[in-house]
Amino acid sequence: MDDTHTSTDRTGLTRRTYLRALVAGGVLTGSGALTASAAEDAAIEQIGAGSIAHVKPEAAGAPPRTVYATDDLDAPYPSNDWWTTLLWRPLSENLWVHPLAARVTETGLALSYPDEWQVRDAPFTSGPRTDDFAEMGPSDERPIDADLTLSHPGVSDGTAARVADYGDWSVTYRRADGAAGIDVTLTQGSPFVYCETANGGVEVGLDGDASVWHERDHVLGVTVDGHHYGLFAPPGGSWDVGDDGTVASDLGGEGYASVALLPEASPKVLNEFRRRAYAFVTDTTVTWEYDADRSVVVTEYDFEVDAKHGDAEETLTALYPHQSRWVREDLTDWSYVSPRGEMSVRAGSGFTTEHPFRGLLPFLPDVADVPNLAAHVDAVESEETLIRDWQGEGTYWTGKNYERLLQLAPIAEQVGDAAAAETFRDAMRDELETWFSAGSDGTVDETDLFWYDDVWGTLNGTPMGFGADADLNDHHFHYGYWVKAAAELARVDPEWAAEGQYGGVVNHLVRDYANPDRNDDRYPFFRNFSPYAGHSWASGSGELPAGCNQESSSEAINAYAALLLWAEATGDEELRDAAVYLYTHEIHAALEYWFDVADENIPDDWGYDYAAIVWGSGYKYATWFNQDAESVHAINYLPVGGHSLYLGWNREAAAANWRELVENDGGDGEFDLGWYTDVLWEFRALSDPDEALSWYENDYTGGDFAESRAHTAHWLYTLDTAGTPDATVSANTPLYAVFNDGQRRTYVAYNFGDDSEAVTFSDGAELDVGPNSIATTTRPVESNPTLSGAFPTVDAEAGGGNGESDDDENGRGQRGGRGD
Numbered sequence: 001m002d003d004t005h006t007s008t009d010r011t012g013l014t015r016r017t018y019l020r021a022l023v024a025g026g027v028l029t030g031s032g033a034l035t036a037s038a039a040e041d042a043a044i045e046q047i048g049a050g051s052i053a054h055v056k057p058e059a060a061g062a063p064p065r066t067v068y069a070t071d072d073l074d075a076p077y078p079s080n081d082w083w084t085t086l087l088w089r090p091l092s093e094n095l096w097v098h099p100l101a102a103r104v105t106e107t108g109l110a111l112s113y114p115d116e117w118q119v120r121d122a123p124f125t126s127g128p129r130t131d132d133f134a135e136m137g138p139s140d141e142r143p144i145d146a147d148l149t150l151s152h153p154g155v156s157d158g159t160a161a162r163v164a165d166y167g168d169w170s171v172t173y174r175r176a177d178g179a180a181g182i183d184v185t186l187t188q189g190s191p192f193v194y195c196e197t198a199n200g201g202v203e204v205g206l207d208g209d210a211s212v213w214h215e216r217d218h219v220l221g222v223t224v225d226g227h228h229y230g231l232f233a234p235p236g237g238s239w240d241v242g243d244d245g246t247v248a249s250d251l252g253g254e255g256y257a258s259v260a261l262l263p264e265a266s267p268k269v270l271n272e273f274r275r276r277a278y279a280f281v282t283d284t285t286v287t288w289e290y291d292a293d294r295s296v297v298v299t300e301y302d303f304e305v306d307a308k309h310g311d312a313e314e315t316l317t318a319l320y321p322h323q324s325r326w327v328r329e330d331l332t333d334w335s336y337v338s339p340r341g342e343m344s345v346r347a348g349s350g351f352t353t354e355h356p357f358r359g360l361l362p363f364l365p366d367v368a369d370v371p372n373l374a375a376h377v378d379a380v381e382s383e384e385t386l387i388r389d390w391q392g393e394g395t396y397w398t399g400k401n402y403e404r405l406l407q408l409a410p411i412a413e414q415v416g417d418a419a420a421a422e423t424f425r426d427a428m429r430d431e432l433e434t435w436f437s438a439g440s441d442g443t444v445d446e447t448d449l450f451w452y453d454d455v456w457g458t459l460n461g462t463p464m465g466f467g468a469d470a471d472l473n474d475h476h477f478h479y480g481y482w483v484k485a486a487a488e489l490a491r492v493d494p495e496w497a498a499e500g501q502y503g504g505v506v507n508h509l510v511r512d513y514a515n516p517d518r519n520d521d522r523y524p525f526f527r528n529f530s531p532y533a534g535h536s537w538a539s540g541s542g543e544l545p546a547g548c549n550q551e552s553s554s555e556a557i558n559a560y561a562a563l564l565l566w567a568e569a570t571g572d573e574e575l576r577d578a579a580v581y582l583y584t585h586e587i588h589a590a591l592e593y594w595f596d597v598a599d600e601n602i603p604d605d606w607g608y609d610y611a612a613i614v615w616g617s618g619y620k621y622a623t624w625f626n627q628d629a630e631s632v633h634a635i636n637y638l639p640v641g642g643h644s645l646y647l648g649w650n651r652e653a654a655a656a657n658w659r660e661l662v663e664n665d666g667g668d669g670e671f672d673l674g675w676y677t678d679v680l681w682e683f684r685a686l687s688d689p690d691e692a693l694s695w696y697e698n699d700y701t702g703g704d705f706a707e708s709r710a711h712t713a714h715w716l717y718t719l720d721t722a723g724t725p726d727a728t729v730s731a732n733t734p735l736y737a738v739f740n741d742g743q744r745r746t747y748v749a750y751n752f753g754d755d756s757e758a759v760t761f762s763d764g765a766e767l768d769v770g771p772n773s774i775a776t777t778t779r780p781v782e783s784n785p786t787l788s789g790a791f792p793t794v795d796a797e798a799g800g801g802n803g804e805s806d807d808d809e810n811g812r813g814q815r816g817g818r819g820d
Contacts, residue, residue, distance in 0.1 A: 043444050045452070048504035050436035052459065053444040053451035060462040061470030062453055063540070064088060069163045070174055076457020076524040079472040082188055082533070082616060083171040085542040090160035094137070094144050096547040096616030097186050099318055099336035099343055100193070100261055101137060101144045104161045104173065108151025108205070109184055111193065112144045113227040113261050114617070115337045117603040132627065134606040135546060135618025136339045143545070147224040149205040150259060152197055153248070154180030167284035167304075168525070169532035187281050187303075188532040189317045189343070191261040191273075191336070194280045201250040202257050204231060212241055213265055220247060221262075221270045228262040230270050232277035235309055256280070256308050260316075263334040263345070276316050276347070278309040286531040288581035295357050295730035295762070297584045301532070302350040318343035319351070321601055322534045322585070322592045326353040339618045340533075340593055341601030357584045358649070358727050359736035360561050361642030362491065363407065364714065365748045365776045366414040368721035374415040376710035380408055381420040386427035388705070393448075394465035396474070398435070399481025400706040402428050403639045406488040407711045414714075425492065428485045435461070436505040450505070457523055459512040472540025476513040476528040477552060480559025481639075483509055483566050490569035491752065491772065497570055506566065514563050516578035528556070529582055535589035535614075547616020551624055552635045553590035554644065560586055561643030564734060568752040580734055587646045593619075594636050597653040610657055612636060629664035633657065634676035637683040639706060640715065645737055648686030649727040655687040678707040682715050689720040722746040730762045733769075745781055750774045 043055045056062055067077055067087050077087055085093040092104040103110045114136035121132060137144055155177040164174040170187040182202070185194040195202060206224050214221030220231040220239045233239060237252030251257055258277045262269055283304035290297055301323075303315050318336050319327060324344045329352065334345040380386070387401045405424040412421035438449040450461050460469040467473040486506040490497035497503040511523040518525045528536040536556040537548035550556065564579035566572075593614050596602040602611060602619055611619035612632040623631045637647065648654050661680070662669050671677045685692035693716045703709050723741030731738075735750040736759065751757040751769040759767045763782075769775040 043442055044438050047508065048499060049501045050433070050505040051438045052505065052508060053438035053449055054454070055444045056451060056453070057444060057446050057449070057462045059446060060451065060460060061464070061467075062460070063456050063458075063470060063472055065455055067455065068160060073163060073165070075454060076520070076522060078166065078524045078527065079456070079458070079540045080475075080528045080537045080542075080548065081169075081530050082537075082542065082548060083166070083186065084540070086161060086163050086171065086173050088541045088543060091158075092161065093543055094545050094547055094617070095186065096137075096339065097188055097190075098320075098338045098340065098616075099189075099191060100186075101617075102186060102193075103143050103146075104175075105143065105146075105149070106157045108149045108203075109193070110144060110146035110207070111148045111150065111229075111259065111261075112146050113336075114144070114339070115227070117605070117618070119603070119606050132621045133618065134603050134608075134620075135615065136337075137546070137617040145225075146207040147227050148229060148259065149207055150184070150193065150195065151203050151205070152180060152182035152200055153203050154178075154200040155182060165282075167281075168286045169530065170281060170284040185281060187284060187317070188530075189319065190281065191263075191316060191318060191345075192277065192281070193259045195257055195259075196280075197251065197255045197257075201237075201248060203246055203248045204259065206245045206247065210245060212247075214267055214270055215239070215241065218249075218252070219270065219274055221265060221267070222247075223265050228265040230260045230262055230273050230277065232258045232260070232274060234278075254308075261336070263336060269334075273316065276312055276314060279305040279307055279312040279315050281315055282306045284532070288577065290357070290577040290580040290734075292732050292734070295359070295732065297355045297357050297581050299353045299355070299581065299585070300350060301352070305349065314348045316345055316347055317351075318345050320532070320534060320592075321598075322588045323351070323353050325592075325598075326355050326588075328352045328354065339616070355584050355588050356727070356730065357580055357734075358646065358725075359731060359734060360564065360583070360645070361735060361737050361748060361774075362488070362565055362750055363410040363642050363774075364718045365722075365746075365774050367746060367776055368714075368717040370713050370717040373411065373710060373713060374417060376708070376713060377408065377412045377415055377417055377420050380404075380708050380710065381412075381417075381423050386424065387431050394463040395461040395468065395478040395482070396465055398431060399478055399485075400639075401431070402481050402485035403641075403706045404708055404711075406485050407641060408708055409488060411710050411714050425489055429489055429496065432482070432485060432489075433502065436502055450508070452508075452522075458527070459508050459523075467540070471543075472527075474538050475540075476536055476559040477538065477555040479509045479513050480555065480562045482506070484558070484562035487562060487565035487569045490566065494569070503570060510563060510566065510575070513559065514578070514582060516575065526582075528559075529586070533589070534585045535593070536586060542616070546618070549613050549615045549620075551613045552638070553586065553594045553614070554636045554638055554647075557583060557586045557590065557646070558639055558641070558643055561641075568735060571752075576734060583643075590636070591646070591649075591653075595653060595657060597650050608660070610636075610660055628673055629661055630671050630673040630676055630680065632664070633661040633683075634679045638676065638679045640679055640682040642737070644682075645686070645725040646727075647683060648725040651687045651724055654683070658684055658687060674704075676704055677701075678704045678712040682712060685716050685719040686724055689716065689724065692716050693720045729765075731759050733757060733759045736761075740781060743781060744778050746776060746778045748774065748776045 044051050044053055078084055082096055095102040101112050101114050117134055119134045155175050159175045159177050161173040161175050165172040172183050172185040174183050180199040183196045208225035210224045212222050218233040218235055218237045222229050233249040234252050234254035237249050240248045260273045281303050285302045287300045321341045331344045331346050336343045405428050409421045409424040435448050439445045447462055450459050452459055513528050515523045530537055538550040539548040542548040560579055560583035567576035567579050591597045594611050608621045612623050612635055613620040623635050681692045681695050696716050722739035726738040726740035729738040733749055737748045739746040747761055747765050747767050749759045749767050749769045754771050757769045767775055767777050
């Protein structure tokens, strides 16, 4: 079997090879795509007024120089997804496909269906707390417990698996040994595994207590350790059931077969799966639309299928809760369990979801009388060093400095201190420009720069930390702060942000972690965001048994909020729409899986109602750096700003999360760690502004790193005055928010444009927003419409703002209707 993709289409090439050919030929050029240039061959590439290096600094880390892909694939390679361990090693780590789990082993592809929760001590951290980790699957450091092992008899044990093709949530790998070989396609959410072979058939090892309950020519129904599977050879083929626990088929010489996880063992279900078993998924594509008039994100998930037999054009796919809650189409009666909760099955060639988008603000408005606010601004302005060093000077900690200053600049403007605002922006500008210059006279600097790795197609900083360079971890966490700082500069200095000045380098950061352009030949599509999972992964390689993970959902949301602010500041509507899509999905996933606001997805017997880290295999109530409850909760609140209001969309859920924090931190409400006190009380203000403000007025001592007293005071007094976020009201502009104190609503919108903008809210309120400015208006609460989904019903009589809501509804949305 040669090293080319065995499936055929109208081009004879893989989708990405085809697209690259078009780009190279000048047929396709996306608005953000830059083809390779002669400048890339030099040590330093000039980009506007800035530059990046093409030489790895000596102190920098880098991902492996060997990438396990076939020869017809090249950089940029994806990372940070459920399957990207396949690129990092000759055989894979555990692959949490959902509902299936898989692993490429020495002998073949091991498949299993983890369907029982295990609760135990958290892996990968030390500490006294027990029962911190809930997962479906094996114990910490061993492979999945296989039900089946799928292999090609002509491929030697240990033959490397190489990625041959991939879609937005699917992957095909190849194991080839001379003329014999097998291509296997795995698709997230799919119960099917597809294989195509050369010079031979397939063998399926039954690895547990197995029974065959259906055997008819080319279709086999088997149960292994209580899990049910269908094995589908081509019509005309057959299965040979051996006494050694192995079944085999020569596939009738056709060279293809599929295996499916079945929701139950019955001939009727087996036949329904057989009808779709030969519609091989060859590509998966997500597209999105931001409907501003309705303030929703419409997302389409499409499957490209190749009918190996018959004319079936539909497949079966299992939807995650964040999809089934907002899906347009009907669903079947079948479902699977998974580490994300129940996955309901859809039959078709795709499906569409509509998620509410409730806006964000670059900063909160000036609606409250905040005592001594000008003095708090002056206190920071007088600091000798505004770019502070706490735990290191890498891209993450430098970004945290930016967050503090970009919050302070607009507050300084609100108190009439233009000089302080410019001081804060000057500090950010100087630091950004230092990093945005890779060297001079052809000599690359050793530190404080960005360099392009053409082996993988990624932009790394030096220094970084947290494995961000060697493992490609956390790029969205780091770079989100940088892009957000650039957006604040662009708000007042659009020339600085122009492509010919420093905006060009900012756009390289954007393209590295959140590139919406599949045709870009320098950066992959959506590096961090996993379109089917609905959220990002922080782990670049997924090189741990529990799979990929993400600790700080809030920093991921911050990264996409930064993207939206940058797009608005630079007038890039295409990027704006992608940012709205990313921001909205990341929020809904955070509410579903980290906060479980509908109380449906995290296991009841775990002992926690919230997860600090979501893993491919489950949930963890601990951070990577400690198991203190203050850190465990704050890591999914920070940084707090105008993008964080989703944390208060369901006040009762926010109050319940606060109670869990306090209970697990000793029960006295005194936070002794000292790292996140401001952040914790800013979160509390989203459910009980009175209590949060009382803490500030009686017990405030000093700001956290990346926080300031000015910002904390401004946040707490604003929410105490305006009320908590009201998600039942939307607007026809991306930068907006609505607050509700039970008696009145406060409507806020920001306009980055050069002309005034008329904003209309869904309850009839209107607001005229001047050029590059923020505006507010208020009016009495006349009605409180209910919004389906992971939001509460706003009840004016219950207070709606100050104090905790009496509404204890989970706010479950309407899942897609059940079909036959």
